[in-house]
Amino acid sequence: MSFFFFLFLAVAFLGLAAPSAATVHKVGDAAGWTIMGNVDYAAWAASRTFRVGDTIVFTYNSNFHNVLEVNKVGFGKCSAAAPIATYTTGNDSIVLKSSGHQYFLCGIPGHCDAGQKVDINILKLSSPAPSGSPSAAPAAPIGSPSSAPPAVAKPGGAAAPAPQRSGGAASGSVGRYLMGWVLSAAVVVSL
Numbered sequence: 629m630s631f632f633f634f635l636f637l638a639v640a641f642l643g644l645a646a647p648s649a650a651t652v653h654k655v656g657d658a659a660g661w662t663i664m665g666n667v668d669y670a671a672w673a674a675s676r677t678f679r680v681g682d683t684i685v686f687t688y689n690s691n692f693h694n695v696l697e698v699n700k701v702g703f704g705k706c707s708a709a710a711p712i713a714t715y716t717t718g719n720d721s722i723v724l725k726s727s728g729h730q731y732f733l734c735g736i737p738g739h740c741d742a743g744q745k746v747d748i749n750i751l752k753l754s755s756p757a758p759s760g761s762p763s764a765a766p767a768a769p770i771g772s773p774s775s776a777p778p779a780v781a782k783p784g785g786a787a788a789p790a791p792q793r794s795g796g797a798a799s800g801s802v803g804r805y806l807m808g809w810v811l812s813a814a815v816v817v818s819l
Contacts, residue, residue, distance in 0.1 A: 650681040652721075655732075655746060661688035661695065663739050669746035678750045682724045686732070690718035693744070696735040697722075703731035703747065706740035727752040 653676055654660070659667045678684070686695045696711040714735070715722070724730065733745035 650683060650723075651679070652683045652685060653678065654685045654687065661686040661693055661734070661744065663693075663734070663742045663744050667743070669743065673746050673748055678724055678748050680724055680727055680750055680752065682750070684722050684724065684748060686715065686720045686722070688718055690716055693718075693734050693736060693739065695720050696733055698731050698733060700729065700731060703733060703745060706733060706745065708733070708735035708740070711735065724748065724750045726750065 656662065656667045656669060656672060659665050688695075695715040696708050697713040697715075698707065698711055701707070702710060727750050730748045730750065731745070732748065733740040
């Protein structure tokens with residue numbers, strides 16, 4: 629087979645193995661956006677990684693709740709006086725468009741004070757490592773023990789698996805690993 633055929637296959641595969649563009653985060657998971665059940669939205673947000681392009685979804689009963697995007701001062705004071713944006717559908721999808729903090733609360737009196745507020749910290753888009761920094765080790769083959777993410781310590785000493793983004797860096801690393809293998813095979817075949 630020709631070098632160009634293998635190159636075509638490698639490029640086509642790499643396109644399929646690229647990390648997914650965005651993640652959808654349902655605020656409060658199964659509980660949704662509520663004051664019932666003692667949902668800890670700060671802990672929920674801290675357990676996730678938000679990136680530009682991700683979507684957060686607020687699901688709630690629109691007869692009893694709403695979603696207001698506010699500034700940091702409004703968030704700290706639970707003030708609904710000057711919202712940046714107001715959402716009232718009961719199933720609000722918000723695309724995270726810039727890095728930094730975005731603050732949301734329920735504008736129904738007493739709900740924010742009862743804990744129905746969330747600070748979403750959005751990371752900048754991933755960028756390549758700066759030159760001069762150590763390069764990352766090659767990805768371990770899928771299913772090998774070293775391909776598992778590191779454990780994250782929980783309060784009380786227990787360890788839980790690290791959260792993973794579907795289609796994240798691991799699949800990109802696997803794609804690069806396989807791309808290198810296919811290109812190496814193409815060179816050997818073309819010789």
